[in-house]
Amino acid sequence: MAYNVLLLGSGGREHALAWSLNKSPQLKKLYIAPGNPGTSEVGENVNLSISDFDQIWSFIQEHEIDITVVGPEQPLVDGIANFLEAKLHPVFGPKLQAAMLEGSKEFAKEFMQRHQIPTASYKVFDQEDFDEAVAYIKEQGKYPVVLKADGLAGGKGVFIPETEAEAIKILKDLKTNSPLKEAASRLVIEEFMTGEEASVFAISDGTSYKVIGNAQDHKRIGDGDTGLNTGGMGAYSPAPVVTDEILERVEKEIIEPTISGMKEEGNPYVGFLYCGLMITEYGPKVVEYNCRFGDPECQVILPRLQSDLLEIMVAATQVKLDDVDILFDDEVRCCVVLASGGYPESYEKGKEITGLDNIKDAIVFHAGTKKEDGKIFTNGGRVLNIVGSGKELKDAMDRTYREVKKVNFDRAYYRSDIGAKGLKH
CATH class of the missing domain: 3.90.600.10 (Phosphoribosylglycinamide synthetase, C-terminal domain)
Structure with missing residues (x-):
């Protein structure tokens, strides 16, 4: 079968997804909404708002779209997959309840606790509990400490103060005049994990999963991992820190219990699952989940993929992921x-x-x-x-x-x- 595909998003990740989908012999026509100058070279850009679900649905009907692929996290956390699935339209990306793994750091932490998934110890505070948060940081007495905005913050909601004074200043700023004030209406305070970061990506059909690569992102703005956190300044794949032994543990201790836990709780996870990890001396632990492909990790993983991305995505929406292979080149x-x-x-x-x-x-x-x-x-x-x-x-x-x-x-x-x-x- 040949497929008409609608891809939502406009960033580097979406250009990489469009570039990869365009190589599929099963592709009939690819539309990207709203896309960018790069995506226009591998498909047709269409001027749709990814937050206007009714407008998207009208376009899907008019252009006989067979599958919609959601690139960024915001529409997923806003429930686009629920909206489209209710209309019996195949969509690649998790429903709102499963997307909360990224939509709320607190939700993710509680989920990991319920399913014994290794992660840093933590406590959650409301903005009003500023004094309690300060008292908690002082009581822990360990620096650096990690402060995370509970909500979506475009990769900019994590702070790692080195001192008590710095932590207090960040807390005050988040409470009063930060552009992250809304995302940080609740704040997760975590122990700082020592080790090397890496990301492992899985693709799931809600029942089974397959690993679709690993990479190492560079989040800080400056050389030597200095300065502010960003959405990501570069990446490479594969990451040698993710050895075969580590990958086996990531699958067994993190990916399997995440996919089975979601299904058990009635929220089967369909789409890309990003596991942001710290490889500690005790093994891999989850730093964060994302409910979509990483950006810029997507840009280094998809060029290595030798399998048909569209075929894989269609199989995931049909709960037939076991029928496809995921193969990479060795570059x-x-x-x-x-x-x-x-x-x-x-x-x-x-x-x-x-x-x-x-x-x-x-x-x-x-x-x-x-x-x-x-x-x-x-x-x-x-x-x-x-x-x-x-x-x-x-x-x-x-x-x-x-x-x-x-x-x-x-x-x-x-x-x-x-x-x-x-x-x-």
Whole structure:
């Protein structure tokens, strides 16, 4: 069967998903809403609001869409999968109840506690309980400590203060004048876990699951993992810290109980499951879940995928995941994010991007870009993803950075050490 597909989203992850779906022999027509200049090269961009479910449903009917794929977390947490499934339309992405693994840090923590899934110890506070939160931090007396906004915060809701004074300042700021005030109406305070971070991704049909790769993201804005948290400044895949032994433990201790726990509780999980992990001396522990593919991890995992992504997604919506294979090539991929100067705080848009035509030895995934009069301009904090490949990690890094240097826009910024952590393995 040939499928008409609607993909929701506009970032680097969605360009990578569109690029991968476009390779499927089963694809009839791919629409991306609203998409970006990169997605328009592999499908048709359509001007739909991903928060207007009725508008999306009208488009699905008019264009005889066979399956809708949801890229970002917000529509999933808003219940788009529930809305479309109620109309008997196949949708790839978890329903609201399952998406709460990302939608609420408190929900995720309680779920992990119920199912004995390893994670950091924690306590939850309302914004009004500011004094109690301070008292709790003082009582623990361990630094750094981790403060997490309970709600969705676009990858910017985690703080790791090194001192009591810094923790108190962040708590005050979140309570009074932070743009995260709403997301942080409840706050999760966690013990700081020591180890190396990595992400393992699974795809599930609600009953069974398959691992669809692993990667190491670089969340902090500055080289050497310094500065503010961002949505992700680069990634590479596979991550050598995820050894076969670690992966076996992740499946047994984290992914299996998550998928079976969701099903037991009446919320079967369909879609991508992102397990953000800390590989500690005691083994892997969950830092956070996401209810969709990671960005920029998606950009390094999908170019390695040799199987048909559309076939896999359709199988997941039909509870037939066991019928498909997930195969990868044996190359390493490295992705460097070009960001607007000032990101993740204030930055300017509308800077002309030059040099994209000079990139011959890497894939470019657009994120925060727009096209006007045949020219490409910046239109977001994370602007472009440059993805290079190689037999070894060092080859992939060298190739990626060679290509990164060919692209220019005013105040372009990128980290110069993406992948360096993997070299010591």
